[in-house]
Amino acid sequence: MNAPTTPTRRLLAASILLAAAGDAAATNAVVSPPNCNEAGFAAALAAVDGSGSGTITFNCGTATITFTNYKTIANDVVIDGGNAITFDGGNTSALFQVFASANATLKGLTLQHAEFNQSHALENFGALKLDHVRVQTNVSAGPVVANSGTLRVRWSTFSGNQNTATAIGGDGGVIANDGGDASVESSTFTGNSTGRYGGAIYSNSTLDVLDSTFTGNATTGMGSGGGAIYQAGSGTSTVEYATIVGNTGQAFGGGLYNDGAGSATLVVSRSIMANNTNGNCDGVLTSGGYNVWFGATSCPFAAPGDGAGDPMLGALANNGGPTQTMLPGAGSAAINRVPNAQCAQPYDQRGASRPGGVIGNGSCDSGAVEVSGTLDLIFYDGFE
Template sequence: MALFLPNGSNNNQVGTAAAPLDPQLGNLQNNGGFTSTRLPLSGSPVINAGTADGSGNLDQRGLARPSGTAADTGAVEVQQAIAVDTLEDVVDGDLSPGDRSLREALQLIGDGGTITFANSLLNGTIALQSELAISRSVAIEGLGQNLLTISGSNSRIFNINDSNDASQQSVSITGLTIRGGSTNQDGGGILNRENLTLTQVTISGNTAGDEGGGIFHGVGTLTLDNSTVENNVATDSGGGIFNNNGTVSVVNNSQINTNQATTFGGGIANLAEGTGSSATVTVTNSTISGNSGVLYGGGLENYARTGAEASATITNSIITNNNSRGTSGGIENIASGQNAIANLDLIDSTVSGNTATFSGGGITNYSNVGGSANTSVSGSTVNGNRARYGGGLINLNNGTGQSSLTISNTTISSNTATNTGTLPGGGGISNLNFSGASPGGSASVYLLGSTITGNSSANSAGGIYNSSDPNSTVNLVNTTVTGNSSAIPPADIQGTVTNSLSLSAMGAEETVLSLSAAPETSDPLTGQVMNLLFVGAALAQWDWPDLLFPGQAQEILFSEVNSATERVYGEPLSALGDLTLGTTEPLPGTNSPLFGEFEAVVPDLSLFPSA
């Protein structure tokens, strides 16, 4: 295929039958101007390969050339920069100053080019007649986040998709408000399947008849930098943002506020579906507030379906005042189906003031039908959340899967469980395992160096509730559980809890401290592992550092130590009926030393004789 002129002089591009050249031109179509043209595609050998055409330095459409380092060979000059200078949404072929619309600019701009806006458009609104399609890499630079608006006028605003999921275009939008978009499908404001970065952009008041009221994102990456997604509505899920098997980053003081979804993920829905697929969302230095998921996941839903993996990481952020009429007012992490994996990491963040009508006011970690749900909360505060069960957090497994909740260096306080029925509420934490007809599943909670205090329940278990299922376990390490309240005792902990030298004001249940006998003792229990059990009625008082038992005045003092092993002492059983060592063996004598294998906090029975 030969191109242009029959010789290769004067910057002409010539091919032969033996050595054809592919000019890499687009289809004959309206690329601006009054006539149809074939626009050079990205990577075309004709770009910047020619000279000015001698006819006023304009291309066939009347646009200036050269636009790049040199003129493009052929009739059409790829534009690397275009300034929009009208608010009208027109494509009329007139590209003279004052008549270049955003829609025309998107047709004219070359791959990797930049679209700007004339200052004369400041505080204006571009009201669209239909959605704007973007299928090539482009940068759109507005006049300021609240200084120029693009209105959908009952159509979606941007459809960013080149129809090739194998590779992604790079699109950036800066300094705009995208408002009033509407579609009966996905993505009321933006539908994106490329790599999209939004910087200082507001996505507001958009509506989707399906998923992603503000933004629907699938494949590629979506980054929100110092941007706001607010007051958007999805008839299905993802009121603010719906991510389907893609990667989303919300960073740098971005706000996801007052969005609503009829199903899940009022603020953000992160869904991984399809075997081998994955979806990832990262929230850093940002706020998710006032969103509503009618069924579940008011603030954020991290959801993995069969064979897929969903991951959410929230760092130095605030999740507050979100709500759900079902479960999970703040955040839900759910793995549903065989080999589904859902991972949630909450780091140095606050989850507060969220509400769920049923369970998991602040956070829900839920594995269902063979899934694996794993939530880690570190250096964070879970405060003032409310639900019928699990006011602060609920960890739940249903079936053969496993749900694992790990909490470290975190305060869980002033959360409320409102249930007045027969099941305990778990004002701070509720841990439940339901294996049903498919045994083998588990629900486990591990707390390290944390405080559970000031939580309440309208039933029992104001602090922690652990179900009686043998595969429902709670392990406390160097953790304080105290000052919680409930209408029905016990107030602090209900259910068996393994306690590695944590501080707990116990109710009618037991806390287990693992100790081992010292080799040099003459006690018959030498070398055996023993359990120190706090048993009996609720403790009368908690006043650091003294732990007072009812019915006697003796104290067990707690002290911080640096070594991993510290000596403690027992006493005759008759002296302290509420404290027993072991379950079947007698206590050692008053001079029998016991060594505990601890990390940071150990009991010192200082009132008893030393060895």
């Protein structure tokens, strides 16, 4: 995409309802029939973004809006699809570019079939939140989400995305965190791939992953690696309470890989790494403790609670909460692995409480799911 420029301001179509939001300058918009289409949405976005801040919602029922060109966001904008709206790139268009001046939230949306000159569905230079979003079946020679700003992902699903590049541009099947600050919480990455590094996520700067599941992700190009996550660059990044199972690195690092060439530290704690092809844990990794691994390769961890054992995971399924997870079965080595004093996080990927109180001892489970946790629906509704 081109470097950020000032977006063109257009008049709002008559069918879009406007209301003052907060201060007088802010504008909200509701996209309604007969303009539940690209032109109607573009007009709403121009009005809200042009006012400096506001929220776009939809009164379209379940609808797909196909883009013929990508949309830019320069200010404080929330786009809330109510879990009923799909933005579709038609395999020819990208979806959004977020300027450095922006604070954008995409919520309750499906984003699919995006491509732009063999590049990114979403390009972020500012602050971007993805909340209860499904990002699926995007195929191009570049990562789906290119982040050079601040990226916050929560309760979202990334599935079936493909980055076909094997050289420059081939880093990150879904997310390429290139000099930005990225955090991923309570989300699932499944069936994504890239031709070089990071089947799901590539990062050369600060990355924090919490309560998330990675399965069936892969790197495919010759000499490629980091089937789930590839870390490079500098800074301290973390992977905590993750389930990383059945991913593939074509040459190395089927699960996790930190290349160690720079000064990057990747701390892994309270996580499951199992049955990843060509290495569960490779490169220069640091343990925060209470990790469990299983399969043909071990992890180089010896902190308290670290060890091999069968997590006895079920298939990816709806186990409660907004995203699919992999539930440990009876006798799992992950259950009750973390002492109560070391639990650290109050909720699992589903929004269920930690500790789950299995057999009443107050310990927590390693991985993204707390087997006997109590689901608390109040936490399902986006960023608190």
